[in-house]
Amino acid sequence: MNGSFNEEQRDCLQEIINVAMGLASDKLARFLNTFVHLQVPSIALVGASHLPAEIETRYQDIEAAMVSQGFFGNEGLRGEAIVLYQMENAHKISALLGYEPGDVSEIEMLTDISSILTTTFLNGLAEQLDNSMSYSAPRILSSRNRDIAEVLTNTSFHWEHALKVDISYQLIDHSFNCDMVLLIPGEAVNHIKTILDRILEEY
Amino acid sequence: MSHIGLISPILAQLNSGVVVVDDEYNVHYLNNFMERHASLQLSQVAGQSLFKVFADLPEAWLKRKLMSVLDLKTPAFSSWEQRQYIFKLPHLRPVTSGSQYMAQNCTMLPLQTDAAGQPLICILIEDATDAFVYHQHLSRTLVELEKANRQDGLTKVLNRRYWEEQLKQEIHRAQRYQHPLSLILFDLDKFKDLNDKYGHLGGDFVLIELAAFIGTLLRDSDLLGRYGGEEFGIILPDTPLSGAQEVAERICKAVADYPMLFNQQTIRTSLSMGVAEMHPKAHVLHDDLIRCADMALYSAKRAGRNRVCCFQFGETEYQKKVN
Amino acid sequence: MALPVLICDDSILARKQVRKSLPESFDVEVQTAGNGLEALAILRSQEIGLVFLDLTMPELDGIGVLEAIKAEQIDCFVIVISADIQPEMQRRVMELGALAFIQKPVNEDKLHGVLRQYGLF
Numbered sequence: 001m002n003g004s005f006n007e008e009q010r011d012c013l014q015e016i017i018n019v020a021m022g023l024a025s026d027k028l029a030r031f032l033n034t035f036v037h038l039q040v041p042s043i044a045l046v047g048a049s050h051l052p053a054e055i056e057t058r059y060q061d062i063e064a065a066m067v068s069q070g071f072f073g074n075e076g077l078r079g080e081a082i083v084l085y086q087m088e089n090a091h092k093i094s095a096l097l098g099y100e101p102g103d104v105s106e107i108e109m110l111t112d113i114s115s116i117l118t119t120t121f122l123n124g125l126a127e128q129l130d131n132s133m134s135y136s137a138p139r140i141l142s143s144r145n146r147d148i149a150e151v152l153t154n155t156s157f158h159w160e161h162a163l164k165v166d167i168s169y170q171l172i173d174h175s176f177n178c179d180m181v182l183l184i185p186g187e188a189v190n191h192i193k194t195i196l197d198r199i200l201e202e203y
Numbered sequence: 204m205s206h207i208g209l210i211s212p213i214l215a216q217l218n219s220g221v222v223v224v225d226d227e228y229n230v231h232y233l234n235n236f237m238e239r240h241a242s243l244q245l246s247q248v249a250g251q252s253l254f255k256v257f258a259d260l261p262e263a264w265l266k267r268k269l270m271s272v273l274d275l276k277t278p279a280f281s282s283w284e285q286r287q288y289i290f291k292l293p294h295l296r297p298v299t300s301g302s303q304y305m306a307q308n309c310t311m312l313p314l315q316t317d318a319a320g321q322p323l324i325c326i327l328i329e330d331a332t333d334a335f336v337y338h339q340h341l342s343r344t345l346v347e348l349e350k351a352n353r354q355d356g357l358t359k360v361l362n363r364r365y366w367e368e369q370l371k372q373e374i375h376r377a378q379r380y381q382h383p384l385s386l387i388l389f390d391l392d393k394f395k396d397l398n399d400k401y402g403h404l405g406g407d408f409v410l411i412e413l414a415a416f417i418g419t420l421l422r423d424s425d426l427l428g429r430y431g432g433e434e435f436g437i438i439l440p441d442t443p444l445s446g447a448q449e450v451a452e453r454i455c456k457a458v459a460d461y462p463m464l465f466n467q468q469t470i471r472t473s474l475s476m477g478v479a480e481m482h483p484k485a486h487v488l489h490d491d492l493i494r495c496a497d498m499a500l501y502s503a504k505r506a507g508r509n510r511v512c513c514f515q516f517g518e519t520e521y522q523k524k525v526n
Numbered sequence: 527m528a529l530p531v532l533i534c535d536d537s538i539l540a541r542k543q544v545r546k547s548l549p550e551s552f553d554v555e556v557q558t559a560g561n562g563l564e565a566l567a568i569l570r571s572q573e574i575g576l577v578f579l580d581l582t583m584p585e586l587d588g589i590g591v592l593e594a595i596k597a598e599q600i601d602c603f604v605i606v607i608s609a610d611i612q613p614e615m616q617r618r619v620m621e622l623g624a625l626a627f628i629q630k631p632v633n634e635d636k637l638h639g640v641l642r643q644y645g646l647f
Contacts, residue, residue: 008538015537018582019630022609029612031274038610040582098267108285119277128631137280137308203542
């Protein structure tokens with residue numbers, strides 16, 4: 001795999017991701033009936049070996065849950081979205097989704113909100129790339145009783161580098177926030193470059 | 204060549220359910236899988252409300268999911284791990300599986316229709332009964348494994364490692380809530396003679412019999428563990444020395460009066476027992492408490508066996524502990 | 527005479543997208559700026575008829591540019607093109623005197639409609 005993006009590809013990807021974020025937060029704001037605070041998503045190429053330590057540092061000493069959802073589109077576009085929550089936030093989700101207390105389990109709430117955040121964002125991304133996405137069902141990788149660091153260290157990654165997009169969601173009325181980490185690993189990074197080059201050619 | 208003609212036979216053969224509803228939750232389509240499992244005919248239910256056709260659906264919950272599909276144009280999911288099934292259907296292994304209904308993974312997908320058309324949702328129902336059954340087996344095995352990990356293989360009482368773990372926790376709890384806590388250590392008198400006379404099988408038989416018998420004399424909260432070869436311990440939470448002594452005396456007498464039949468021979472045996480109470484003010488490590496009970500046990504042995512001795516904190520002993 | 531137009535966005539792609547979305551027969555002379563400060567420097571020194579303005583930018587954001595245009599009474603039309611389209615933001619932008627608010631990714635028909643509506647094209 002040949003390393004990093006050139007300046008134009010990077011600019012193009014950042015813009016497309018910013019716009020996808022804008023589309024998603026508009027949809028989410030309407031659906032969840034709350035103002036969604038936007039931060040400019042950050043993009044980086046990361047090595048597999050650095051990822052566990054990075055996420056671990058961010059969630060040190062915090063009880064956190066981690067939900068993963070795979071996605072795949074045309075032209076070799078594929079990856080995994082990981083959504084991370086602080087567990088002290090978890091009870092806010094049921095109110096957010098309009099569930100009655102006791103209606104659903106904590107795990108179901110986490111997978112529901114993750115799926116909504118992930119798929120609204122990725123659909124917006126796909127739309128701009130003239131692509132369309134399919135998704136796997138969301139899965140809890142760790143929750144209250146399992147350590148995130150432990151889960152990540154026990155995961156052997158089959159890729160060396162991945163394109164990583166960090167997005168943080170802040171839902172103002174509910175003072176709820178979570179982080180989404182989008183990982184597009186290995187060969188799929190090259191496919192993204194091809195797609196970006198095609199878009200750049202159009203303009 | 205167009206493949207359109209293939210779609211309908213494939214849908215008919217598919218081992219997954221396909222249900223299509225509109226934005227008012229009226230049924231537009233069911234594939235054969237759904238027709239057969241739910242004993243329905245599409246022609247009879249088309250246009251009717253999904254919640255009328257399948258009366259057992261979790262309506263409020265499902266509507267919320269379907270609403271998110273319509274509003275956000277994104278898929279929604281449900282896993283058997285959280286909700287065993289959405290559609291109450293019989294499954295494909297009616298004979299060899301223990302569960303009654305088909306465990307399901309469901310996906311609710313927004314269907315691409317022309318802009319003017321009515322929005323539709325496709326609900327895919329995958330049979331996850333096999334995974335569900337495996338998972339049940341696994342859970343049972345894990346419970347058994349955990350039990351095996353705590354148990355002494357021969358006597359089925361707690362093994363030493365787990366029993367000591369429990370003792371540490373009980374000491375911690377007693378200190379925290381300032382509750383009394385006592386410990387009994389006991390050992391079978393002249394076990395070596397038993398082994399010599401009846402063989403190792405006889406010795407093992409006695410250990411098994413007595414462990415089970417003593418277990419019946421204890422409260423649920425008392426923790427009986429095998430500490431060594433013929434040495435056992437009982438943790439008695441919320442029990443002061445006097446109470447523990449009573450328990451020990453009762454066990455000691457009952458065991459002495461308990462004949463065991465092995466290979467048509469009656470075996471009688473007795474116990475030497477040491478009792479110690481955790482001193483609430485002194486900071487006792489679990490080793491310290493065991494040592495105190497052990498000292499009392501040796502006093503019982505020295506005094507002629509088949510008896511109970513209690514460890515009393517002497518002034519000097521107590522000073523030593525505090526320092 | 528060609529209309530002097532300024533396209534202000536920190537993304538090269540976004541600037542190109544706007545440029546390409548303009549009607550072919552629209553007689554314009556386009557300049558670009560990569561952030562709010564660059565945009566203001568151009569607006570203060572030259573006559574610009576129409577500005578396409580992004581909101582989220584480094585150095586000085588779109589709101590800052592709109593505030594400066596209002597305060598310094600710079601004479602130009604502003605069409606905001608932004609990814610952040612929540613109602614609260616739209617209200618603020620319109621209050622600051624923007625002509626219209628267009629959602630990213632910019633839609634050609636929508637843009638042409640706005641230009642026609644205000645007689646710019």
